[in-house]
Amino acid sequence: MVKALNADDGKEIWSVNLGEKDGWFSRSSALLSGGVTVAGGHVYIGSEKAEVYALNTSDGTTAWQTKVAGEALSRPVVSDGIVLIHTSNGQLQALNQADGAIKWTVNLDMPSLSLRGESAPATAFGAAIVGGDNGRVSAVLMQQGQMIWQQRISQATGPTEIDRLSDVDTTPVVVNGVVYALAYNGNLTALDLRSGQIMWKRELGSVNDFIVDGDRIYLVDQNDRVLALTTDGGVTLWTQSDLLHRLLTSPVLYNGDLVVGDSEGYLHWIDVDDGRFVAQQKVDSSGFLTEPTVADGKLLIQAKDGTVYAITR
Template identity: 30%
Template sequence: MRIPVRLFRAAILGLMAAGLSGCGLFSSPDARFDPAPLTDYTPTLSVATRWSVSIGSGGDYGFEPQLVGDTVYAATPSGAVAAVDLSSGALRWRAGDEPLQAGAGSDGRTTAVVTRQGMVVAYDAQGKEIWRSQAASAVNVPPTVGNGIVVVRTTDYRIQAFDESTGKLRWNVQRPGPALALRTSIRMAMVPNLLIAGMPNGRLLAVDTASGTVRWEGSVSASRGASDLERISDVVGEPLTIGPLLCGVSYQGRTSCFDVSQGGRAVWGQDVASATGMATDGQRLYIPDMRDVVRALDLKDGQEQWQQPALLNRRLSAPAVAGRAVAVGDYQGYLHFLSRVDGSLMARLQVGGGPITSALLATPRGVVVQTGSGNLMLVGVSD
């Protein structure tokens, strides 16, 4: 059973629910868990929308823009799949007309999405459909494309790789899974010859992309608690590789880094959990925690450098590094820019379109935002 992370976050914080099967947010009788109001600050960074283009309609977890070269690839639940020029926002191609559950993943040659029926659909560099193949079950995580394969992670805890040219199933890896798992901002990472995937049991896998052999498996966190809800410990966001380090963060768990040059030896761990993921500038990890306090951890030893509580309970997106700042989106469609040095508020921009659930995308030209209404936007940052 997979329930959107918003429901779990509310329940974990002790909010009252009408029922787990509902689609709406929980209401809270406790003001401690209300979103913090926007606070006054002195702007120290200039931010502005460079371009905006509608690529479809709707937004949800499982839909995150991806940059390959100078092209942004994105998809929306309404069925649109698009390639957009990063510099100008010009639409290079648009395809698709059936409702989607996840997308888009691309390596610039092949772009893949997944329909609500679990069908993996691949497009070529001009946006022409080239194949479709059925996944083992539903898919809520964007596909990852590279090393000659298209990879999906299904809701029955499988990782399946399809041949990038033909769509033929190349390999399949399955791990036992918990009774409950999140539907939140999650993405797999591709490095030369390896796929890095976070799993719902708090573990990271490194899988050989040619054979599907699991080369390494490590624990970001262990499940704790008396109930299925309390034991949820999904690895969220995208696993980060920084030099020899591989880092992951889990829901209701912790942040852990491993040294892949030494067989995946655990380097450090901190009890900082997240519902959406993290970003790095090569010196620090930036993580919105379970209460949306943004924290900066030193990459070398995990020691906390600063924390910023001004965005408490604002349901923050996965962050992105943007020049001197780290950016996060919130439930009202605001982008917030915090100083990488001390976490102070530097800038704020309303982009609209409802809650920002897609992870922000850092690019050389600024931050790409996919809004809840299906718009794709580039926000430039300057001193």
């Protein structure tokens, strides 16, 4: 089910069930996944059934629907008339934004075992930059589907299969010609956008998306530590370790503070200068899995049970 809500009061504007009919009065689940993207009058969303939908923002009707190469577990990314989809079987596909027709497919390779989830691409200067389950970051020309470079930032090492997981499931961030990328069991790495050469790296890992703001990087690592680092060399400025193993969401900046949610339903406001807590609020008993988003001066977040909250502070 996809719903559009009024950001001012939360009232439903429209809703649409994308599940297929499996009887006279019932529908099977569409298994929507990866989050939604809104661009150009459409809502784009993928599914575990390898379907990508473009819905009209005005009423939720389907503008087009396309079958892709595999499960679409990350959010679609829209840029320069193209909808980019990273599928669970290691394919990066470009769909025409107007009608959903597949323009090209690039194979990013897959290891025998990987985490469930995929990196959403970043876009910059006509290129799509995406992390892969093979521990590499790839840059692809968006119009042609031509590989520009690949760079390994995580090496599969260790005695167990879990230790050898090297997925780059976070979305790369591109700022001032530098690509910042973060792997699960690997490194936080800065790469040159043009060549893919490594500029510096730090031994940190995560599956949560991170923030680059000015000369700082804010991230949540795989142990649920919240860190601030410099963009020049990845030097640690502060570490907040009081939320270990709370299954934190990715962070977001809101009114000058860093905000994360957790699996117990709390939101935590953290001072960006020193990492101390500014505020903590119990919001929902079911907990949070996805990061908050900021719109119209409000902090918006969806709980595990589907409840959407709008918070101002």
